[in-house]
Amino acid sequence: MASIVAVTRLALTQFRNYDGLRLDTDGRPVVLTGPNGAGKTNLLEALSFLAPGRGLRRASLAEVTRRPADASPDERGGWAVSARLATPKAGVPVTLGTGLERDEGSGTARRVVRIDGRPAKSQTALGAWLAVIWLTPQMDRLFIEGPGERRRFLDRLVFALQPEHARQLSEFESVLRERGRLLKEERDGGRPADPVWLDALEEKLAANGVAIAAARRDLVARLAATVGEVADAPFPTPLVAIAGSMEEELAGAPALAAEESYRQRLKSGRRRDAAAGMTLDGPHRSDLMVSHAGKRRPAADCSTGEQKALLIALTLAHARLLAAERGSAPILLLDEIAAHLDRTRREALFDAVIALNAQAWLTGTDAAWFEALRDRAQHFSVQDGRIEGKL
Ligand SMILES: Nc1ncnc2c1ncn2[C@@H]1O[C@H](COP(=O)(O)OP(=O)(O)O)[C@@H](O)[C@H]1O
Ligand SMILES: [Mg+2]
Known part of the structure; x- marks a missing residue:
C-alpha cells in the first residue's frame, strides 16, 4: 500500500476569518463540523494553497487576508499558511509555507513559498512534496x-x-x-x-x-x-x-x-x-x-445527483492514480460532500477514503453524518474562526 503523506500541524495567520490557528493532526482523515460561516471551507482553502495555483476559491491573494471590519483590500497586510508534513521522502518531516508578503518599502505584495523555511523559486516546488485535490459545492455545475x-x-x-x-x-x-x-x-x-x-x-x-x-x-x-x-x-x-x-x-x-x-x-x-x-x-x-x-x-x-456521483468517482480514481504514481495518496479536500449523499453512498465514500490511505479533510454542518467514521477519523468542531475542540 502507498505510504501516507499527511499534515501533522497546520498554522494559519491572518487567513480569512482566522486570526491565528494552530491545529495538530495525525494521519487519519479530519472531519470539521460547525455552523454556516464558521470557517470550514476557509480551512480547506488554506490547505489548497499548499499546492501550486490559486487555491480552491481561485481567490485573489489580497482577498484572502483577514479583513478588519472596514479596511479595503489594498490596505490589508499579508497572510500565511504553514503545514508540517509527515512524509516518506527522506523519512523526516518537512514544513511547507506559503502566503502573501507585503514589502513595506515598496508597498508591493507577492506570493511566497518556503520549504523548511527556505524560499523556493516558484510555487511548482510545492508539487514535489504534496498533491492536494478537492471537491467543492461550486463544482456541482461543472458539467x-x-x-x-x-x-x-x-x-x-x-x-x-x-x-x-x-x-x-x-x-x-x-x-x-x-x-x-x-x-x-x-x-x-x-x-x-x-x-x-x-x-x-x-x-x-x-x-x-x-x-x-x-x-x-x-x-x-x-x-x-x-x-x-x-x-x-x-x-x-x-x-x-x-x-x-x-x-x-x-x-x-x-x-x-x-x-x-x-x-x-x-x-x-x-x-x-x-x-x-x-x-x-x-x-x-x-x-x-x-x-x-x-x-x-x-x-x-444526467441528474444533479448523478453528476455529483460522477465527480466523486472521478476524484477517487484520480486520487488512486496519484497514489500509484507518486507513491502516496494526495490530501483530499471534500467540502460539504456528505450532505448530498444518502447513507449508503456516504459510507461507501468513507470506506473508499480509508482504503486510499489518504488524509482527507471533510466538512459538514452536522456531526451525525460522520458517525460511520468514528475513530477511523479525528473530529473537530469549528466555531467563528476557531477550533473549539476535539469531538
Ligand atoms: N478575508 C476575510 N476576512 C475575514 N473574514 C472573511 C474573509 N473572507 C471570508 N470571511 C468570512 O468567513 C466566513 C465564511 O467562512 P467559510 O469557511 O466559508 O464558512 P463555512 O464554515 O460555512 O464553510 C464568512 O463569515 C465570511 O464573511
Ligand atoms: Mg463552507
Missing part, C-alpha cells in the same frame, strides 16, 4: 457550465501528477496574449505586426501547446485505466475524453507533426484571429468530456 471550468479542472488533474504542466500553461497563455496584442494593434491601424516576431511567438505556442495537449492525453489515458480497474460502486463509472484540436491530432500523429501543423494553422489564421480578437484554435479551447458509462449518457444530461 453544465462552459468549457473553461472543465478545462481548468482537467489541468488541475494533470498538474497534481506533473507540476511542470502549470508552467507550460502559464507560458502558453502569456505568449498567446502577446500574439493577440500584436494582431490587435495592427488591426486597429497601429504598427504592422512584425512577421518575424509573430513567427517566433507561434513557434513557442506550438511547442508549449503540444506539451500541454500531450500531458492532458496522458492523464486521461491513465485515468481511464484506473477507472477500468476498480469500479467505485455504488458510484457510477465515469468515461473521460478530451475534445480539442491538438489533443485529437495527437491521437493520429507524432508530436513533431502536430506541432508543425499547429504552427502553420496559427500562421495562416492570423487575419482570422485578428478579426475575431482572439486565437480561435489551440489547447486553450479544449474541453473535458465526461459521460456516465452505465447509462451511456453525457454527464450534462
Whole structure:
C-alpha cells in the first residue's frame, strides 16, 4: 500500500476569518463540523494553497487576508499558511509555507513559498512534496457550465501528477496574449505586426501547446485505466475524453507533426484571429468530456445527483492514480460532500477514503453524518474562526 503523506500541524495567520490557528493532526482523515460561516471551507482553502495555483476559491491573494471590519483590500497586510508534513521522502518531516508578503518599502505584495523555511523559486516546488485535490459545492455545475471550468479542472488533474504542466500553461497563455496584442494593434491601424516576431511567438505556442495537449492525453489515458480497474460502486463509472484540436491530432500523429501543423494553422489564421480578437484554435479551447458509462449518457444530461456521483468517482480514481504514481495518496479536500449523499453512498465514500490511505479533510454542518467514521477519523468542531475542540 502507498505510504501516507499527511499534515501533522497546520498554522494559519491572518487567513480569512482566522486570526491565528494552530491545529495538530495525525494521519487519519479530519472531519470539521460547525455552523454556516464558521470557517470550514476557509480551512480547506488554506490547505489548497499548499499546492501550486490559486487555491480552491481561485481567490485573489489580497482577498484572502483577514479583513478588519472596514479596511479595503489594498490596505490589508499579508497572510500565511504553514503545514508540517509527515512524509516518506527522506523519512523526516518537512514544513511547507506559503502566503502573501507585503514589502513595506515598496508597498508591493507577492506570493511566497518556503520549504523548511527556505524560499523556493516558484510555487511548482510545492508539487514535489504534496498533491492536494478537492471537491467543492461550486463544482456541482461543472458539467453544465462552459468549457473553461472543465478545462481548468482537467489541468488541475494533470498538474497534481506533473507540476511542470502549470508552467507550460502559464507560458502558453502569456505568449498567446502577446500574439493577440500584436494582431490587435495592427488591426486597429497601429504598427504592422512584425512577421518575424509573430513567427517566433507561434513557434513557442506550438511547442508549449503540444506539451500541454500531450500531458492532458496522458492523464486521461491513465485515468481511464484506473477507472477500468476498480469500479467505485455504488458510484457510477465515469468515461473521460478530451475534445480539442491538438489533443485529437495527437491521437493520429507524432508530436513533431502536430506541432508543425499547429504552427502553420496559427500562421495562416492570423487575419482570422485578428478579426475575431482572439486565437480561435489551440489547447486553450479544449474541453473535458465526461459521460456516465452505465447509462451511456453525457454527464450534462444526467441528474444533479448523478453528476455529483460522477465527480466523486472521478476524484477517487484520480486520487488512486496519484497514489500509484507518486507513491502516496494526495490530501483530499471534500467540502460539504456528505450532505448530498444518502447513507449508503456516504459510507461507501468513507470506506473508499480509508482504503486510499489518504488524509482527507471533510466538512459538514452536522456531526451525525460522520458517525460511520468514528475513530477511523479525528473530529473537530469549528466555531467563528476557531477550533473549539476535539469531538
Ligand atoms: N478575508 C476575510 N476576512 C475575514 N473574514 C472573511 C474573509 N473572507 C471570508 N470571511 C468570512 O468567513 C466566513 C465564511 O467562512 P467559510 O469557511 O466559508 O464558512 P463555512 O464554515 O460555512 O464553510 C464568512 O463569515 C465570511 O464573511
Ligand atoms: Mg463552507
